[in-house]
Amino acid sequence: MRHTILAFGLAAASVVLAQGGGAAREITQVRGDLYFVSGGANTVFLVTADGIVLADPVSTEQATWLRPALEKRFNKPVRYIVYSHHDFDHAEGAAAYGAGPQVITHENVAKNLDGKLHRLAGGNLDTNGNGKLDRAEASGGYVPNFERLDRNHDGAIAPEELNLEIRKPDSTYAGRRVLTLGGKTVELLHPGRNHSDDMSVVYFPAERAVMAVDFIFPGSAPPVWAEYDWTPLREWIASIKAVEALDFDILIPGHGRRLGTRADVVANREFLEDVMAAVSKGIAEGRSLDDLKRTVTLEKYSAWTNLASARLSHIEHAYNNLRHYP
Ligand SMILES: [Zn+2]
Structure with a gap:
């Protein structure tokens, strides 16, 4: 009986969560004609005189909600859809915008699909x-x-x-691609490997804003798994530096409504550098993982609410990463 009640309670809670997530969606201005919608993940779009450039449709549900909202508020068609990377929680849903938009991604998205x-x-x-x-x-x-x-x-x-709800790309690029539409510019930049091997950073130069998904998290340590997604830690750091090289002051993450600043990007990079330096030193001194978990405190980042849990995760994944990719 207790099991029945518990199971019902969980099911009811998840239904409420799903409905709440849908009902809470709204279009939020980033700057000028640049906006975002935050659901399971963030959809970012730039409105121009000749149509809309949109990054990360996120899901069929989110795209089905946003398409009529765009038509009603802006009366412009979506012309380009960009995927930050191929993960289903960002790349699903483009088909809900019809056959009109061109899907543009890094070339490895095509390989991964x-x-x-x-x-x-x-x-x-x-x-x-x-x-x-x-x-x-x-x-x-x-x-x-x-x-x-x-x-x-x-x-x-x-x-x-x-991949059923992920439209394949119509066009791909390798290093950098510039989209121009209605007198406005969006730049796609592959920052190298990090969370995935098919990442596009989406840069809006006139708005001085950049969208970086699943490898930079404003105000917190990035969640990491699998030895930093099987990517050398130094490549993660280099990919954040590629973002820092852009002229921007607003960072739009892939998840969450909290927009970031240049300082948030720098702090994410410095955090990984500090983890890498401390763990490298420990490995060179022959110290154990448990010893490093006890002594590498990273207290410079104590304002981050997820530091307590993220610290141990980062030390462990860095310990394995740095031994496998020295
Ligand atoms: Zn991802």
Whole structure:
């Protein structure tokens, strides 16, 4: 009986959460004609005289909500859709804008959507090599989305199930791509590997704003998994420096309503540098992981609310990362 009540309680809570998330969506101005919508993740868009450039449709649900809102408020068609990277929680939903918009991504997004299972975020790994993500292999954001993504309910997410609501790119680029529309400019920049290998930083030069998704988190330590998503820590740091090289003062993250500043970007980079320096030194001195977890305090970042949990996670993933990618 207690189990029944508990199960009902959880189900009711998640329904409320889903409805609440949908009802709470609103268009928020970033600066000038640049706006964002925060749902499960953030959709960012720039309105021009000739149409809209939109980054990260996020989900069919979010796109289905936003499309009529854009038509009503701005009366402009979406002309370009950019994906920050191929993860389903950012790249789903473009088809809800119809066949008109052109989808533009880094070239590795096309590779990651080629019908095979490629590197997944959050430490999810096809450990048994069957080409699918089995229920027992799923972690992080794949767990709450498992039932939805396992569309044929066979207990495993095949690539065609995972990518079902992700429109493939119409056009890709390698290093940098400039989009111009209605007299305005949006620059796509591949910062190198970090959380994924197919990342686009979306830069709005006139608005002095930059969208960087899942590798920079204003006011907190970035959540990390799997030895920093199997990417050398120095490459993460270099990718944040690529953002710092832009002329901006507003940072738009991939999740959450809190916009950041240049100082937030610098602090994320310095945090990773401090973790890397302290853990490298410890490894060189032959110290154990437990010893480093006790002594590397990172107290410079004590204002970050997630530091207590993130500190141990970062030290552990850095310890493994720096030994595997010295
Ligand atoms: Zn991601």
